[in-house]
Amino acid sequence: MVISARVHYACLAMLELSLRSDDVSPVAIREITDRHNIPGPFLVQILRTLRTAGWVQSVRGSHGGYRLSVDPSQLTLLDIIEAIGCQETAARATPSTQLDELLSEQWEEAAAASRRVLAETRLSDLLERCRHGDASMFYI
Amino acid sequence: MVISARVHYACLAMLELSLRSDDVSPVAIREITDRHNIPGPFLVQILRTLRTAGWVQSVRGSHGGYRLSVDPSQLTLLDIIEAIGCQETAARATPSTQLDELLSEQWEEAAAASRRVLAETRLSDLLERCRHGDASMFYI
DNA sequence: ATCATACTTGACTATCTTGATCATGTTTGT
DNA sequence: ACAAACATGATCAAGATAGTCAAGTATGAT
Numbered sequence: 001m002v003i004s005a006r007v008h009y010a011c012l013a014m015l016e017l018s019l020r021s022d023d024v025s026p027v028a029i030r031e032i033t034d035r036h037n038i039p040g041p042f043l044v045q046i047l048r049t050l051r052t053a054g055w056v057q058s059v060r061g062s063h064g065g066y067r068l069s070v071d072p073s074q075l076t077l078l079d080i081i082e083a084i085g086c087q088e089t090a091a092r093a094t095p096s097t098q099l100d101e102l103l104s105e106q107w108e109e110a111a112a113a114s115r116r117v118l119a120e121t122r123l124s125d126l127l128e129r130c131r132h133g134d135a136s137m138f139y140i
Numbered sequence: 141m142v143i144s145a146r147v148h149y150a151c152l153a154m155l156e157l158s159l160r161s162d163d164v165s166p167v168a169i170r171e172i173t174d175r176h177n178i179p180g181p182f183l184v185q186i187l188r189t190l191r192t193a194g195w196v197q198s199v200r201g202s203h204g205g206y207r208l209s210v211d212p213s214q215l216t217l218l219d220i221i222e223a224i225g226c227q228e229t230a231a232r233a234t235p236s237t238q239l240d241e242l243l244s245e246q247w248e249e250a251a252a253a254s255r256r257v258l259a260e261t262r263l264s265d266l267l268e269r270c271r272h273g274d275a276s277m278f279y280i
Numbered sequence: 281a282t283c284a285t286a287c288t289t290g291a292c293t294a295t296c297t298t299g300a301t302c303a304t305g306t307t308t309g310t
Numbered sequence: 311a312c313a314a315a316c317a318t319g320a321t322c323a324a325g326a327t328a329g330t331c332a333a334g335t336a337t338g339a340t
Contacts, residue, residue, distance in 0.1 A: 061308025201337025
């Protein structure tokens with residue numbers, strides 16, 4: 001599973017906006033990039049995509065910024081990955097041999113397995129873990 | 141899961157050599173590329189890697205070619221992927237925030253899930269399925 | 281010996297994706 | 311009017327991927 005920086009940043013931004021969804025004023029890009037070490041102009045691009053997806057709203061002008069516009073429990077990591085749209089490599093030519101086909105099916109199985117994991121993790125799950133101490137206790 | 145053409149070709153070559161492991165004479169590159177539509181010089185590169193891994197032997201000169209030198213039941217798709225060495229993207233900087241860390245853990249979970257699938261599929265499994273009719277019957 | 285076949289090796293190229301930047305414009309609060 | 315902050319589109323550099331090429335070496339057949 002190769003997760004691009006773009007997707008990683010997108011998730012961080014969504015999580016950060018979730019954390020501050022009770023704030024009165026919107027969150028400026030600058031505040032997010034400062035906290036998470038994300039290159040500013042890059043995050044601009046990413047937020048544009050997130051806005052297109054309908055998950056954040058922007059407020060222009062002085063004291064503007066971004067605000068979450070969905071429920072974090074309704075959004076999974078897979079949703080974000082798909083919205084950011086990691087250029088999926090063009091599908092290979094129609095399998096010519098049976099071995100070819102069998103093999104391609106295995107690649108698909110493997111991909112499905114990781115998608116399953118990603119589809120099971122909602123933003124709210126991560127926020128929960130973040131609040132209740134370090135999650136690494138579950139893995140180490 | 142993005143499987144590179146290189147890995148796909150490598151697996152096809154290994155499978156093809158497995159199918160013909162009872163042949164007296166080694167299998168020429170040309171025979172593999174013809175059957176599976178693989179660009180010739182590209183497969184040369186790939187076979188070099190497979191030889192380095194110790195999974196195939198080459199026979200030079202006229203009537204030369206390649207021969208399998210491992211038991212297909214001892215080799216998984218993951219083995220091949222790792223041998224071909226899909227340039228893993230350099231690890232991200234040490235997670236700076238807790239959210240960053242939680243997120244990275246999820247990417248790792250997803251990757252592990254697909255690796256698990258790939259580590260469970262041996263070359264012999266695919267050969268088996270190939271012999272016993274179309275495998276897609278298990279999925280459709 | 282010579283020739284054709286087939287592997288060996290290393291360098292090389294084109295194209296695409298990713299990560300990132302920049303310039304310019306627009307909106308809004310004070 | 312001015313500054314803060316988002317909007318948009320173009321552009322760029324590095325790296326990976328897919329694939330090619332040329333020159334060399336080993337071997338069997340004639």
